Structures are given as structure tokens and as C-alpha cells.
Amino acid sequence: MKKIEAIIRSSHFYQVKESLHKIGIDFFTFEDVKGVGNQKAEKTVYRGTEYDLGSIARTKITLVAPNEKIDSIVDSIMTSARTGEIGDGKIFVSNIDQVYRIRSGEKDSSAL
Numbered sequence: 708m709k710k711i712e713a714i715i716r717s718s719h720f721y722q723v724k725e726s727l728h729k730i731g732i733d734f735f736t737f738e739d740v741k742g743v744g745n746q747k748a749e750k751t752v753y754r755g756t757e758y759d760l761g762s763i764a765r766t767k768i769t770l771v772a773p774n775e776k777i778d779s780i781v782d783s784i785m786t787s788a789r790t791g792e793i794g795d796g797k798i799f800v801s802n803i804d805q806v807y808r809i810r811s812g813e814k815d816s817s818a819l
Contacts (some may be wrong), residue, residue: 708803708816709777713768715741715788715796720753720766726787730779735770745793765796771803784812 709761715723715737725737772780781798789795808818 708752708771708773708806708819710769710771710801710803711777711780711784712799712801713784713788713796714742714765714798715768716790716794717764717766719790720768722787723768723784726783727780730776730783732770732772732776732780732783735768737766737768740765740767763794771819773804773819774796 713723720737729731735775741764743762768784770780777800781800805815806818807814
């Protein structure tokens with residue numbers, strides 16, 4: 708099993724969600740996050756003065772999946788989140804040793 712964390716442009720969240728749904732991934736968590744990177748920070752104008760917000764708003768998607776689905780999940784996210792511009796995001800894949808379903812006590816792949 709692997710854990711996938713994808714940090715994407717918030718404006719592409721629904722495209723990524725639909726893309727994952729098409730390949731059978733219907734459960735994941737997401738949260739709004741902020742960060743810094745190669746892309747310039749967002750700026751806002753208030754009463755004629757421009758302010759640098761110092762951080763970039765993104766959405767982080769987290770999911771755990773069996774090893775055989777990892778390539779299709781990563782391809783799905785990359786295809787639906789890519790604009791070709793700086794700031795498209797990152798995908799991190801890491802190993803998961805064990806998973807438990809709290810309600811039933813199921814373990815590992817049966818708990819997904």
C-alpha cells in the first residue's frame with residue numbers, strides 16, 4: 708500500500724476529483740494549504756495599495772491505495788492538474804505499513 712499526497716492548484720481541484728472518480732477512486736481527504744515555492748506569491752490590492760500575501764494557496768489531497776493502482780492515480784492527477792506553468796504542484800508517494808478500519812477492526816487491504 709502507498710500513501711499519495713498531492714499539492715495542486717486550488718482551481719484544479721474539481722478536475723482532479725472527477726479524474727480520480729473516473730478511475731474508481733471515490734475516497735480521499737483534502738485540505739486548503741499555503742506554501743512558498745518557485746512561483747511568485749499572490750498579491751492583493753486594498754484601497755489602491757498592493758500587498759504581497761507572502762504565500763501561495765493550494766489544495767492538498769491525501770489518499771491511500773493498493774500498489775497496483777498507484778501509477779493510474781498519479782497519471783490521473785498529473786493529467787488533470789497540469790497547466791505547464793510554474794506552480795502546478797507536487798505529488799509525493801510513500802509506503803504505508805499498516806491500515807486499520809476503526810469500525811470493524813479490518814486490517815490492511817480489506818480496510819481500504
